[in-house]
Amino acid sequence: MRPIPAFGLVLPARVRFGRGAALDAVPEIARLGTRIALVHGQSTARAAPLISALAAAGATVLPLSCPAEPTLDMLEAALAEARTHRPDSVVAIGGGAALDLGKALAALLPADRPPLDHLEVVGQGLPLSADPLPFVAIPTTAGTGSEATRNAVIGVPAHRRKVSLRDDRLVSRLAVIDPALTDGAPREVTLASGLDALTQVIEPYLSARATPFTNALCHDAIPRGLAALAALGAGENPAARDTMAYVAHVSGIALTNAGLGAVHGLAGVLGGETGEAHGVICGRLLPHVLMANRAACIGDALRTDRFGHIEHWCRETLGCGIAGMEGWAAARGLAPPDQRLAPEALADIATRSAASSSMKANPVALSAATLAGVLSDAGWG
Structure with a gap:
């Protein structure tokens, strides 16, 4: 026990x-x-x-x-x-x-x-x-x-x-x-804000500061949020709106009490650099950060188990695993970055992001080179 x-x-x-x-x-x-x-x-x-x-x-x-x-x-x-x-x-x-x-x-x-x-x-x-x-x-x-x-x-x-x-x-x-x-919110707002909420229950679930309280909230909220966002991708759905509102609220409780991770560590600097909307940035970064964290957490039985949960929930609700989330979101209107950044700019953003408070709760320390690779893979490189 x-x-x-x-x-x-x-x-x-x-x-x-x-x-x-x-x-x-x-x-x-x-x-x-x-x-x-x-x-x-x-x-x-x-x-x-x-x-x-x-x-x-x-x-x-x-x-x-x-x-x-x-x-x-x-x-x-x-x-x-x-x-x-x-x-x-x-x-x-x-x-x-x-x-x-x-x-x-x-x-x-x-x-x-x-x-x-x-x-x-x-x-x-x-x-x-x-x-x-x-x-x-x-x-x-x-x-x-x-x-x-x-x-x-x-x-x-x-x-x-x-x-x-x-x-x-x-x-x-x-x-x-x-x-x-939230009824009738534009499709692009629904998608971006929903991806932000999902990120904010996924990152605390994997956080180095996770607690039994936040784990219980996130374990329930992640599959609910994925299913609701998938339903809203097909059209207006009051029940799915209710669920996403609940998941978003839970995400605030979870991040306050367990912290976030590399998605938000990067998003704060990247948003200030590019001016892009926060939820859009999080939606693009999420699958790539998850894959980088999963690779770095090999040997950590607890987090390997939790990555397995997330993979299963994604396949069950979105019809794809973590690696397919980028394509799933793009097919529903999540646009690629407006600009590509030079390698030295990516390295600078990665270095500055490493000092953010969100990065301290990431399940494992990621190198600046890994973080720059995440930015590049997500479309900014």
């Missing part, structure tokens, strides 16, 4: 899951304060009913747009605007970008230092000097699981990196997962 290692858990304070949960949560959200800064995506279409319902409940709402993955400049501009509103709480409704910006706002509105001081890698990575404002996260895509994580990803173009603002207190006060908000 394997001993159970010591571990801790970081989880949202409260979770509401189910169709209609967003509007059902309005009274609970309103109890957190009557002055609300509300971050939404580029369009207000999915946020509008919530804004109206909060106003009807007596809240004064400041809408803030997050039209793209947040950068340091976007964060500083949003902080300046939100401070004039003096919010009691922050609500974010949208994809992972909107949730990350909302989470960063909630963390930094009470702070007395500039944002860069709290960012990892390119800043000082300082802990927050004050508790964040209450934060409510309502995802409209089934991908990042950001409503359950303790970090907000911020792009810093001057350093060509996407880095994290990280603190246990960033985890949402209330996570509302309403799968109906």
Whole structure:
């Protein structure tokens, strides 16, 4: 019998899951304060009913747009605007970008230092000097699981990196997962966000920091997510939408408590370098990182067994093994990279990626040469 290692858990304070949960949560959200800064995506279409319902409940709402993955400049501009509103709480409704910006706002509105001081890698990575404002996260895509994580990803173009603002207190006060908000999402968004969610349950399952708790979640979620993504590839499917929303939420819990791996270690640097969408990058990298890790883990009985599970689940749900995932995703619209990078650029990205926090949880240390080979095999070489 394997001993159970010591571990801790970081989880949202409260979770509401189910169709209609967003509007059902309005009274609970309103109890957190009557002055609300509300971050939404580029369009207000999915946020509008919530804004109206909060106003009807007596809240004064400041809408803030997050039209793209947040950068340091976007964060500083949003902080300046939100401070004039003096919010009691922050609500974010949208994809992972909107949730990350909302989470960063909630963390930094009470702070007395500039944002860069709290960012990892390119800043000082300082802990927050004050508790964040209450934060409510309502995802409209089934991908990042950001409503359950303790970090907000911020792009810093001057350093060509996407880095994290990280603190246990960033985890949402209330996570509302309403799968109906994901209905009708464009095919390419569904595919990219779904591949991100899958990556975020697969990497923790193989992680060097995996726990019995995260293993149980991931062992159940991986085949569910694969089957749901395959079903959504064939057309709109409410039951599959529900499943992907659940898997995405589980992925946030899993990565927060077990870490990620080389896919995300590479994706943070590669996204900052190329500007490509995070989920698309993860979808391209996943099969190649899995194959590199599997080759490097020969002799590790535990992880060999888990790679076997993943291979079986892929064949059962997608009709192909790990090596065929790239072709499966491409056939469903996952585009190849827009640009090819010179060998020296690939080597530089691999070297910088090795220093990322995600890479520390990879099941085995991969050399810079191996990581550069993964990038090349995935289409950037």
